[in-house]
Amino acid sequence: MKNTSPRAVCLVSGGMDSAVTLAEAQAAGFEPFALSFRYGQRHAIELAAAKRVTAAAGVRDHRIVDLDLSVLGGSALTADIEVPKDRAFEGDGADGVPVTYVPARNTVFLSVALGWAEILGATHIFIGVNAVDYSGYPDCRPEFIEAFENLANLATAAATEHGVKFQIEAPLLHSTKAAIVRRAVELGVDLGLTHTCYDPLVEPGPTPTVAKACGRCDACVLRLQGFAEAGATDPIPYAETNEA
Amino acid sequence: MKNTSPRAVCLVSGGMDSAVTLAEAQAAGFEPFALSFRYGQRHAIELAAAKRVTAAAGVRDHRIVDLDLSVLGGSALTADIEVPKDRAFEGDGADGVPVTYVPARNTVFLSVALGWAEILGATHIFIGVNAVDYSGYPDCRPEFIEAFENLANLATAAATEHGVKFQIEAPLLHSTKAAIVRRAVELGVDLGLTHTCYDPLVEPGPTPTVAKACGRCDACVLRLQGFAEAGATDPIPYAETNEA
Numbered sequence: 072m073k074n075t076s077p078r079a080v081c082l083v084s085g086g087m088d089s090a091v092t093l094a095e096a097q098a099a100g101f102e103p104f105a106l107s108f109r110y111g112q113r114h115a116i117e118l119a120a121a122k123r124v125t126a127a128a129g130v131r132d133h134r135i136v137d138l139d140l141s142v143l144g145g146s147a148l149t150a151d152i153e154v155p156k157d158r159a160f161e162g163d164g165a166d167g168v169p170v171t172y173v174p175a176r177n178t179v180f181l182s183v184a185l186g187w188a189e190i191l192g193a194t195h196i197f198i199g200v201n202a203v204d205y206s207g208y209p210d211c212r213p214e215f216i217e218a219f220e221n222l223a224n225l226a227t228a229a230a231t232e233h234g235v236k237f238q239i240e241a242p243l244l245h246s247t248k249a250a251i252v253r254r255a256v257e258l259g260v261d262l263g264l265t266h267t268c269y270d271p272l273v274e275p276g277p278t279p280t281v282a283k284a285c286g287r288c289d290a291c292v293l294r295l296q297g298f299a300e301a302g303a304t305d306p307i308p309y310a311e312t313n314e315a
Numbered sequence: 316m317k318n319t320s321p322r323a324v325c326l327v328s329g330g331m332d333s334a335v336t337l338a339e340a341q342a343a344g345f346e347p348f349a350l351s352f353r354y355g356q357r358h359a360i361e362l363a364a365a366k367r368v369t370a371a372a373g374v375r376d377h378r379i380v381d382l383d384l385s386v387l388g389g390s391a392l393t394a395d396i397e398v399p400k401d402r403a404f405e406g407d408g409a410d411g412v413p414v415t416y417v418p419a420r421n422t423v424f425l426s427v428a429l430g431w432a433e434i435l436g437a438t439h440i441f442i443g444v445n446a447v448d449y450s451g452y453p454d455c456r457p458e459f460i461e462a463f464e465n466l467a468n469l470a471t472a473a474a475t476e477h478g479v480k481f482q483i484e485a486p487l488l489h490s491t492k493a494a495i496v497r498r499a500v501e502l503g504v505d506l507g508l509t510h511t512c513y514d515p516l517v518e519p520g521p522t523p524t525v526a527k528a529c530g531r532c533d534a535c536v537l538r539l540q541g542f543a544e545a546g547a548t549d550p551i552p553y554a555e556t557n558e559a
């Protein structure tokens with residue numbers, strides 16, 4: 072049976088925020104087409120989580136685009152820089168931008184999503200950016216999302232020739248981590264399938280799997296605070312946490 | 316000796332327009348950092364041309380980013396659709412957008428260029444788009460370039476935290492193909508190193524090289540018209556041309 076729901080491209084990283092964003096797209100009545108990137112990150116393990124998340128959500132079409140940004144260097148997540156641990160997230164670098172920031176990453180991801188949306192005849196693109204916890208990332212801010220939407224409606228034949236109006240949907244833009252955890256529970260998203268840690272303990276073997284999250288990197292700290300504030304228990308195992 | 320010129324990222328495709336744009340960046344006093352993409356196109360031969368162009372220009376750093384957009388399908392240049400021949404370029408598809416249009420390609424390329432510019436401390440990004448001959452491509456229009464520049468200054472930590480003002484430079488935006496040929500001659504760009512044809516005759520062998528351009532695809536027709544109008548002779552060999 073052909074799905075007659077309007078289509079949406081959903082960026083899925085394997086993390087909590089994009090898993091909940093995907094569920095929001097479905098709750099809003101869209102048929103989601105999931106898009107992930109193999110972008111030279113150290114933890115290809117994120118892609119395994121992205122696949123678990125889309126499979127659990129019943130996504131029909133999940134594409135993974137190869138985009139090796141490591142050739143450009145410049146970030147702890149793609150280059151060989153040590154991931155910082157045990158510190159407050161705010162006021163991170165001298166300038167407030169975390170060293171884990173990947174230059175122009177969301178711009179690149181949204182651009183590819185836009186190209187796919189045009190091919191699919193989709194008008195909505197969902198992205199799990201969050202301006203509350205990630206205030207240090209310029210490409211997680213509302214002004215950025217608005218500027219990209221403006222660009223999308225000038226960049227594509229669909230928009231300039233066919234009157235299509237692209238919309239960038241960032242349903243978690245103003246949500247706290249605790250609100251995201253609560254929303255996951257409401258929407259039935261299994262956060263045990265998601266991966267967050269920047270520096271996980273990986274089980275060796277032919278298919279590397281995460282044994283435990285570190286519990287100490289910025290991403291783990293934010294995630295654990297979110298669960299604590301929501302009064303929920305994170306289903307994934309941790310090596311150690313500040314609470315322990 | 317350290318180069319103290321301001322840095323610019325220059326998108327180099329291997330074609331005429333980007334070769335002249337690179338020379339314009341150098342003429343304007345920038346040290347160019349060249350960026351090309353291996354994006355699942357059928358003609359990886361373009362990258363060989365890009366390397367010839369940057370080597371001839373004395374570019375110190377030329378990076379090639381792997382970005383396989385063919386997984387998304389949707390264009391004659393990346394998917395298995397026949398390249399159209401022997402027709403007027405204008406009024407191409409029913410809607411004026413050529414079937415060789417790759418959705419959101421320039422948006423993606425500029426986004427990656429922006430990320431690299433941020434890493435390099437470059438404030439200028441040069442792109443060889445042209446709104447005269449490629450009027451059917453939405454992402455070759457001045458409004459698109461302006462919208463991307465606006466986005467760039469919201470998307471990056473360099474802009475939002477350090478007051479950097481990114482500028483997207485498209486020096487050939489309003490040039491005819493004939494004007495581009497004349498400018499190449501003025502700047503000493505060897506257009507014999509460039510590759511334009513969508514459907515070249517390729518010499519088999521371990522390193523595939525172009526024996527002849529087809530002379531009949533949209534890109535060849537535009538190129539040949541440009542040389543004819545400039546009163547110049549194209550140094551590359553053709554299989555056949557309408558003039559023959």
